Structure formats: C-alpha cells, structure tokens
Amino acid sequence: MLNSLRNAAGTWVAKLLLLMLVLSFAIWGITGKMMEGHGSNKVITAGSTSVSINEFRLAYDRQVNLMSQQFGQRLSRDQAKALGIDNQVLAQMVAGALLDEQARKMGLGLSKDRLAALTAEDPAFRGPDGRFNRQQFDYVLRQIGMRPDDYFANRSQVAIRQQVIEAVSDGLKAPDTLLRAVALYRGEDRTVDYLVLPKSLVEPITAPSNDVLSAWFEENKKKYAAPEYRKFSYVKLEPSDIADEKSITDEQVREDYEKNKALYTTPETRTIEQIVFKSPEAANAALDSLKGGATFDKIAAAEGKTEADTLLGTLAKDKIADRAVADAAFSLAVNEVSPVVQGQFGPVLLRVTEIKPEVVKPLDEVAGDIRKRLALAEANRVLLEVHDNYEDARTAGDSMADAAAKAHLKMVTIDAIDRAGQRPDGTPIDSLPQPQQLVQAVFQADVGADNPPVNLGAAGYVFYEVEDITAARDRTLDEVREKVVADWTKVETEKRLAAKGEELRKRLSDGTSFDTLASELSLDKQTKRGLKREADDGDFGRAGVSAVFGVAQNGVGLFPSPTGDAEILFKVTEVFEPAGADANSVPEDLKKQFATGIADDLLDELVAKLQTQYSVEVNRNAVDQALAF
Structure with a gap:
C-alpha cells in the first residue's frame, strides 16, 4: 500500500498497479465535499488539480482487470461493486490528486531526459540483450491497454509524486530503543508446566435424546444439506485413444528400427588412464623405461601422480574432447600402453584397463x-x-453415444457428481480427465446443450453432455442421523472438556498446585523448557505458544491441543530474557518492516495534512457517468 510506491520495485507495469493503490484510505473518511452537480467532467478536484471522467474510468478498468486476473474470471459490474472496487479507486485517486497538487505547489517537475532515462531503466521494457527494446515497450503497453502518451504522462506523475513521498520518508530508520525492545520481545523464552487433559475425562457421552438431537440438527441443517448433483457423459479424445498399433506393419517397424538404430545402441566405452608429462623428452624417457621393464603405475608414481590424477574415466569415444587421445585410446588392447600422444595439455601416455563393447538391442526387444x-x-x-x-x-443429429461409436471412442457416464468432484457417498471420482476444468464446465452447462470441448493438454479434447440435474436440498434427520449423532457427540465432548479444563484452570489460578491436580486426575505433569514466542511447537502449535506468551510469569491458561483431541492446561514457571539483546540482533528484514511502518505513519499524516490545506470535491454524478456501461 503506502510503501509500494516508495519502494518503486519490479516492472513498470507492477509499479503502475502499485501506484493505483498508493495511499489508499476509506473514501467515506475524505473530509472534502461530495458534489452533486451536473455537467462537470471532473470526478475529483483537489485545489487546482483534477481527475477527469476518462482518467477515473481508465484507473477503474485497470483495477477490475487486475482483480479479474486474480479471480481467474472477468468480474461483472455487480461483482466489482460488491468488492468495493469503485470506492477503492476513488479513494486512491483522491490521494493521488492531493499529492499532485502538493507537487504543483512546490514547483516539482521532470525533464524529458530524466523521463527517457526512467523508461529505459525499467526492466519490463528490456529485450534479450538486457537493454531497452522498443518492441517490448509497445507490447507491454498493448497488454495493459495504454497508449505511449498515457504511459509517459503516468510515468512522469509517478516520479513527481515520488519526490514528495521521498521528502517525507526516505532514509527513515527505526530507533535503536525500539529495536532493542523488539529483540527482547522476540528473544524471550519460557518454561511451562502443563497437563494434557484427554477426552476420557468427560467420556463416555450418553447418546442424545431425539428432542435434543432434532434441535441440534435444525440449528446445523445447512451443514448436512445435499449439494446439487449432475449426471453427465463424456468422450475423451487424445492420441492414445485412437492409436491403432495393429495398423503398423512389421515393415514399418523394421524401417524405423534401421533408421533410428542409434537410439537402441549403447556405444563401446573404455576405462582410460593417462600420465601427462611436462615435455616430449620426459614422455619419451618414460616410454623407454616401459620398454625396459618399468610399469605404468611406477612411472605415474615417479611423476607424483595418484590414481585419481591418472584416471580419465570410463567414456565413449565421442565423449572425449581431445580427438588425438580418443583415437589413441580406442586403438589399444586392455592394459596396453600407448606410444607418446601429443594431447591438448601436453604429451601423454595412455592405458586402457577395461573395455565394454558396443551393445545393440535386437529388433525383437524393441519392436x-x-x-x-x-x-x-x-x-x-x-x-x-x-x-x-x-x-x-x-x-448432424447423432447422439453422443452414436458419434463416439463412429469415431471408435468410448463414452463414459457419471451418474452423480457434485461441484467438488464427489459422489453422493462422499468418495472422489478420480478417473475424470482434466477434472477441475471438466467439473466446472459441467456445472455451467444446461441439460442436453451442445458444449464446446474441454482442452486436454496440448493435443486432446473432452466432449461432455449434461443429462440430468438433481437440485440441492436439505436432507432429513433420518437420512443423516448416524453422522449427526457422531458430530453432536464430538461437539458435546469438546464443550464438556473445555468446561472441565476451565474448572481446573480456575483451581490452579486460585492456588491449587499442579502436582495436586495431576495426582487427582492420574495424569503426568510435563515440563517444556526454552519455548520461544514465534515457535510452531509440535505439542502446543502456534496458537498454544501464543497462549503461553499471553500471560505473565506464574500465569495459567488453557488451550485446545493442535491435534484437537485434548485440552492443555499450563502454568508459566520461568521467564528468561535473552542475553545481549540489542538493535543489531534484530534481522534486517524486520528492521525494514519497522522503518516502513514508521514511514507509512508519516505518509498518513502527510495526506491528512494535505486534506486540511486543499479542498477536495468528489462529483458522484461524474463517478456514475464514468462507470456507466
């Protein structure tokens, strides 16, 4: 929100959208006058600065487009209104107008050269070479429906507003006193004694009477309502559905095998060792030593080479970068040493210790x-x-079944499915192709309607037809009695356990010892040490940790266990402050968050101050005109 414009990060498109959110505050909090006049094309006036109907509509459309992308569908006018987009945009543009008026009063501006530089610096407009690209510039603007002139006007406006904002908030840092308090707060750890109160303390729960169950069912009837179900059929068409292996002749298989034989061939590989010498003379002297009875390993040791130094690897010929070494190595027998070879890194002697011959899979194996x-x-x-x-x-009038039969495709019928892709018994239907899109399409279609197919990957289709609709309805108690009894029992157990826990919490708070309670309940008192404020503890969960840090030392409390099958009664027995806590122990990202919060507060004050300096008028008739379709 407030810090978005100040940070000015990301692509220019993102910055423009962030600008549309700058300094947002509730429209009904504006202290200016709401105009009801007719004939004016100004939606907002702040001092001598105004926002036209076209400017407001452009900002509104952009915000609707942004929200539509987030929801995955185009928002209707009614949906946009329900989300409050019109008032959001109005508030945002009032704030922007106030900033523009202040910039005008201060005589701020932006040169053409600086505007060109800002545009060229924007990552959104860079080409493959990392430099400004005019084609990319034009493409991005087309994507958001903006003309170049509108972009330059808006980009200039962003930069000028930024000057006002930076004058207020740039360079702000959180005070060390605040950061030290944060370090103490974050670094504190606690020791707690606790009892895990199981459901067995209040069980068994007697089955409810019919009157009690009926009343509870009526209060929760919507939870047990039967959703809308649809019966539909579908036909899947993708390559695997129409592939006919019988139509492929043996000759075609043989020709393809010969053409692509390399695919079925594992080339010969050799385990190769090499000794690289500093000079041809040293290499020739080593070769003479070999002829005189020395071994390859002794020569390597004399040259100060380890086994790891000499091992080139087990490689196919085409995987050896040095062609001279490859040719020589693949001409040797096992354990044979090569003549001196002039390699890329100097003269070498080579030895092959293992040869794995080429293997070609036979046609029968891969046919x-x-x-x-x-x-x-x-x-x-x-x-x-x-x-x-x-x-x-x-x-031409064929049924889905007949059309599928002619195309040698299989038609599948689903007798009943709800919007969640489940059968009436609650089990999921896992066999559907492209399930999410298909179910969504089925629930948007009419019975017997001819529907466009759902795309299946890059090369496939799912044709579907809705055959019947079973409307949503309230189930009777008799239909779901077993589940209702189970749910009532679960809720009643939790309620009684919470009440039992609260009774024990009060006794503990009034002075009864933990050991006494543990003995009475035949439970083990447990202790947890070193509990940190921001921990997601395995026994307590985040909510439990929050409860522990919500009381002072010797304070007691109660919370549901993360597993949901118990209550946890606790007492804070020790509180430890972290040693050496100071401003430097606060993470940098947290420091930035505090600095941002302070800057946001200052910017709020700036907007409030500007509202007292400049008269703000909002023409509701012009707003309605801008939003008219």
Whole structure:
C-alpha cells in the first residue's frame, strides 16, 4: 500500500498497479465535499488539480482487470461493486490528486531526459540483450491497454509524486530503543508446566435424546444439506485413444528400427588412464623405461601422480574432447600402453584397463515400443480429423453415444457428481480427465446443450453432455442421523472438556498446585523448557505458544491441543530474557518492516495534512457517468 510506491520495485507495469493503490484510505473518511452537480467532467478536484471522467474510468478498468486476473474470471459490474472496487479507486485517486497538487505547489517537475532515462531503466521494457527494446515497450503497453502518451504522462506523475513521498520518508530508520525492545520481545523464552487433559475425562457421552438431537440438527441443517448433483457423459479424445498399433506393419517397424538404430545402441566405452608429462623428452624417457621393464603405475608414481590424477574415466569415444587421445585410446588392447600422444595439455601416455563393447538391442526387444510410438505419431496426425468427424456427427443429429461409436471412442457416464468432484457417498471420482476444468464446465452447462470441448493438454479434447440435474436440498434427520449423532457427540465432548479444563484452570489460578491436580486426575505433569514466542511447537502449535506468551510469569491458561483431541492446561514457571539483546540482533528484514511502518505513519499524516490545506470535491454524478456501461 503506502510503501509500494516508495519502494518503486519490479516492472513498470507492477509499479503502475502499485501506484493505483498508493495511499489508499476509506473514501467515506475524505473530509472534502461530495458534489452533486451536473455537467462537470471532473470526478475529483483537489485545489487546482483534477481527475477527469476518462482518467477515473481508465484507473477503474485497470483495477477490475487486475482483480479479474486474480479471480481467474472477468468480474461483472455487480461483482466489482460488491468488492468495493469503485470506492477503492476513488479513494486512491483522491490521494493521488492531493499529492499532485502538493507537487504543483512546490514547483516539482521532470525533464524529458530524466523521463527517457526512467523508461529505459525499467526492466519490463528490456529485450534479450538486457537493454531497452522498443518492441517490448509497445507490447507491454498493448497488454495493459495504454497508449505511449498515457504511459509517459503516468510515468512522469509517478516520479513527481515520488519526490514528495521521498521528502517525507526516505532514509527513515527505526530507533535503536525500539529495536532493542523488539529483540527482547522476540528473544524471550519460557518454561511451562502443563497437563494434557484427554477426552476420557468427560467420556463416555450418553447418546442424545431425539428432542435434543432434532434441535441440534435444525440449528446445523445447512451443514448436512445435499449439494446439487449432475449426471453427465463424456468422450475423451487424445492420441492414445485412437492409436491403432495393429495398423503398423512389421515393415514399418523394421524401417524405423534401421533408421533410428542409434537410439537402441549403447556405444563401446573404455576405462582410460593417462600420465601427462611436462615435455616430449620426459614422455619419451618414460616410454623407454616401459620398454625396459618399468610399469605404468611406477612411472605415474615417479611423476607424483595418484590414481585419481591418472584416471580419465570410463567414456565413449565421442565423449572425449581431445580427438588425438580418443583415437589413441580406442586403438589399444586392455592394459596396453600407448606410444607418446601429443594431447591438448601436453604429451601423454595412455592405458586402457577395461573395455565394454558396443551393445545393440535386437529388433525383437524393441519392436513393441517402436510400434506404439509409430501408432501414436499417426494418431497425432489424424487427431483433428477425428475431432472434426465427431463434431460433424453431432451436428448432424447423432447422439453422443452414436458419434463416439463412429469415431471408435468410448463414452463414459457419471451418474452423480457434485461441484467438488464427489459422489453422493462422499468418495472422489478420480478417473475424470482434466477434472477441475471438466467439473466446472459441467456445472455451467444446461441439460442436453451442445458444449464446446474441454482442452486436454496440448493435443486432446473432452466432449461432455449434461443429462440430468438433481437440485440441492436439505436432507432429513433420518437420512443423516448416524453422522449427526457422531458430530453432536464430538461437539458435546469438546464443550464438556473445555468446561472441565476451565474448572481446573480456575483451581490452579486460585492456588491449587499442579502436582495436586495431576495426582487427582492420574495424569503426568510435563515440563517444556526454552519455548520461544514465534515457535510452531509440535505439542502446543502456534496458537498454544501464543497462549503461553499471553500471560505473565506464574500465569495459567488453557488451550485446545493442535491435534484437537485434548485440552492443555499450563502454568508459566520461568521467564528468561535473552542475553545481549540489542538493535543489531534484530534481522534486517524486520528492521525494514519497522522503518516502513514508521514511514507509512508519516505518509498518513502527510495526506491528512494535505486534506486540511486543499479542498477536495468528489462529483458522484461524474463517478456514475464514468462507470456507466
């Protein structure tokens, strides 16, 4: 919100959207006058600065577009109004107008050269080379529906407003006194004694009478309502559905095998060792030593080489970068030492210690995979033709079943499904293709309607037809009695356990010892040490830790266990302040958050001050005109 404009981070598009949120405050908190006049094309006037109907509508449309992207669907006018977007935009533009008026009074401006530099610096407009790219600039503006002139006007406005904001908030830091208090607060740890109060303390719970159960059911009837169910059929079309392996001949398989034999070939590999010498003379002397009875290993040791130094690796010939070394190594027998080879890094002697010969998978071993791949390739080629034939059959009046049969496709019928993709018994239907999109489409379709298919990946379709709709309804108690009894029992148990826990908490608070309570209840008193304020403790959870730090030393409390099957009664027995807590022990990101909060407060004060200096008028008739479709 307030810090978004000040930070001015990210792409220019993001900065523009953040600008639309700058200094947002409740529209009804504006102290200016609400105009009811007719004929003016000014939505907002702040001193001598005004916002036109077109400017307001542009800002409104952008905000609607942004929210629509977040919701994944285009918001209607009524939906936008329900979200309060019109008032949000109005408040944002009033704040912006106040800043613009202050900038005007101060005589602030922006040169063309500086505006050009700001535009060129924006990462959103950079091309592949990292520099400003005019085509990228034009593309980004088209995406948000903005003309270049509008962009430059808005970019200039952003920069000028930024000057006002930076004058108030730039360089602010949180005081060390505050940061030390934060360090003490964050670093404190506690020791607590606690009892885990199980449900067995209040169980068993007697089954409720019919009157009690009926009353409870009526209060919670909506929880047990039957959702809307739909019966529909679908036909899936993707390459695997129409691939016909029988249509692929043995000759086609054989030809593909020969053409792509490299795919089925594991090349010969050799384990190669090498000794690199400083000079040809040293290499030749070593070779003479070999001929005189010395071994490769002794020569390597004499050169100060370890086994790791000499091992080049187990490699195929084409994986050896040095062609001379590759040719020489692949001409040797096992344990044979090469003549001196002039390698890229100097003269070398080579030895091959193991040879794994080339392996070619026989045709019989891979024929099935080849046949399947060729059938899928052919299916991909004719997929659109099958799609069109199916659609033509439907257009001609064929039922889904008949059209599917003609295309050799399978029709599947789902007798009942709710919006969550579940059957009436609550079990999920896992077999649906593209389930989320398909279910959503089914619940937007009418019975018997001809619907566009749901796309299935990059090359596939799901055709569907709604056959019947079972409307949502309230279930009777008899239909769900077993579940209602279980739910009532669970809630009643939790209620009674919480009441029991509160009784014990009060006794503990009044002076009864933990040991006495533990003995009475036949429970073990437990102790937890070193509990930190921001911990997500495995036994207490975040809520439990918050409860522990919500009382003073020797304070007591009660909270539900994270597992939901018990209450935890506790007493804080020790509180320890962290040693050496000071401003430097606060993380940098937290320091920035506090500095941002202080800056936000100052900016709030600035806006409040500007409202007293400049008369703000909002023309509601112009607002309505701007929002009229």
